[in-house]
Amino acid sequence: MATVHSYGAAEVVTGSCHLIQLQCGTTILVDCGMFQGLVEERNHKPFGFDPSEVDYLLITHGHLDHVGRIPKLVKEGFKGMIVTHRSTMDLAEIVLLDSAHLMEESYKTAFRKAQRRGKEREIPKPLYEREDVYAIFALPVRYTEYDEPIKLGSDILVNFKNAGHILDSAIIEIHIEEEGAKKSIVFSGDLGNDYDLVMSSPDIPEEAETLFIESTYGDRNHRGAQESSQELQRVILETFARGGNVLIPSFAIERTQEILCLLKQMYDRGDLPVCQVFLDSPMAIRATEVYKQYQEELSAQCQKYLERDGTIFDFPYLHYTLTVQDSRKINEVDSRCIIIAGAGMCNGGRILQHFKHRLWDERNALVFVGYQVEGTLGREIIDGAKRISIYHEEIIVKASVHTINGFSAHADQSGLIAWMEGFKKLGKVFLIHGERKKQEIFQSVIMKRLGKKAHIVKFAERIGV
Ligand SMILES: [Zn+2]
Structure with missing residues (x-):
């Protein structure tokens, strides 16, 4: 046996x-x-x-x-x-x-x-x-x-x-x-x-x-894909209306590419207001390159984008910020930006800098799009923490916090x-x-x-x- x-x-x-x-x-x-x-x-x-x-x-x-x-x-x-x-x-x-x-x-x-x-x-x-x-x-x-x-x-x-x-x-x-x-x-x-x-x-x-x-x-059960997409759109519109920015901690592999495709879909429909979308994660940028390298393996929707635009994930509002200098420049953007950064469960990575810079500001929104394991900072925030510690500095959580599991x-x-x-x-x-x-x-x-x-x-x- x-x-x-x-x-x-x-x-x-x-x-x-x-x-x-x-x-x-x-x-x-x-x-x-x-x-x-x-x-x-x-x-x-x-x-x-x-x-x-x-x-x-x-x-x-x-x-x-x-x-x-x-x-x-x-x-x-x-x-x-x-x-x-x-x-x-x-x-x-x-x-x-x-x-x-x-x-x-x-x-x-x-x-x-x-x-x-x-x-x-x-x-x-x-x-x-x-x-x-x-x-x-x-x-x-x-x-x-x-x-x-x-x-x-x-x-x-x-x-x-x-x-x-x-x-x-x-x-x-x-x-x-x-x-x-x-x-x-x-x-x-x-x-x-x-x-x-x-x-x-x-x-x-x-x-x-x-x-x-x-x-x-x-x-x-997750909320449906369409419902989740509408919810993300609602959060983006409301946040921009109050002069804020949207932070999305995202896993480098798959979730990031899914979110990029979703934002591109919104852009296509005319549902995404003029804004700047930053993919601020060297690891996610590299993973996206691997996805591009094996693009024939991806969905029918991806193949349509490829045929129409010659690219699956890119659209005019999207910026890839590979270097630390480019990443820091995002801090100068006051409103109407969407920042996608790792780590997906907020236990490291550039997302922490953005938390430090923006989580205390009630105009902003934080959107979780993936599973947060017990013991991670992401889970702590989802479970209602109002004050968190980043690099030994206490940060108050005033940004609105949203969990959209339909993107899982x-x-x-x-x-x-x-x-x-x-x-x-x-x-x-x-x-x-x-x-x-x-x-x-x-x-x-x-x-x-x-x-x-x-x-x-x-x-x-x-x-x-
Ligand atoms: Zn997995």
Whole structure:
């Protein structure tokens, strides 16, 4: 019997990492992501398995919570083969170099402070550095395409299907033959929406004896895409009317491109007043370049823009501010600007400068367009914090705060249920990648709608499949 161990994204939404041990002796790892927010310290703990014994690393997509611990994996002995899309490796490089940079910077700051107390030896080294990121790219990689099954050894076939979540994100089907019996294990990866502007709808595999499904939004339904777009437009108009500006903390990959497409759509319709839109995130600018490089993979809407304008994301009000000088100049703009900046959960990045500059001013608006993990500044503000601390300075939150979840790159409860209903044959269901309370709600909905008892996976739990 094969076994699956969940070494991340068990009862939390980050740190995705699932180890599959097959009877034939082959060991496969699906994703190796970073823990974020409250569970961040887990990154420094041992994996729970020996990285040198992993034969294959399959990567569903390039988000940090799915690739963030790969440099640690390599540092600790992984020498196997990576199987993923070429664009996923490109995005992973951007994400991991950024992550290594942030860790190096915070290590330096902590080290300097500790030095003054004579306690620098107590400061833990960064999880990894840039050289560790480069080491990944020296490993053998087998690039895949959707629905082009790849044989790994004689009894294993893996197939990547479109998950519709970010560029080339995948649902991974693993077909194995053990003791003459065929089995399929499916990992949903992160699943997208049917109405995403940039990505096409997720595929649905035909069957799975065992399904590991994400459950980020298993407890709720998003507001519709149109409703969300109208809400964003309303916030923009109201904010501009009172002489303010709109701040949008955004994830560099996918959410940013989705918001750009949405603003372009408003501009096209004549619904976006004359303004300046700043994409103030070097990482998001680089990610947008990767999207452009693989533009043929994007939605039908993107293809229309490409045909009409020769570009998917650009429109006259949009400015890319790559340098620090250009970023600082945005501070001089008094009103009618929209600033899209990272980090998506406000735990670093240029958005903090904009918070410092504008959050205390009631004319401005702050719009959250993505999931805010527990323990992040974004979550603190959403939960109602009226005063926050940025670089040890207290800032009062007077800007209006809005959460528009319809832009989420994750399917909502109805989307997840509809996706499961699409399987011709579905066996056991295991819930991963979700907060416990939300998973419990999703579990009861699955029972009601599909008559299935879904199991909530615990950390390091061993599951026979
Ligand atoms: Zn993701």
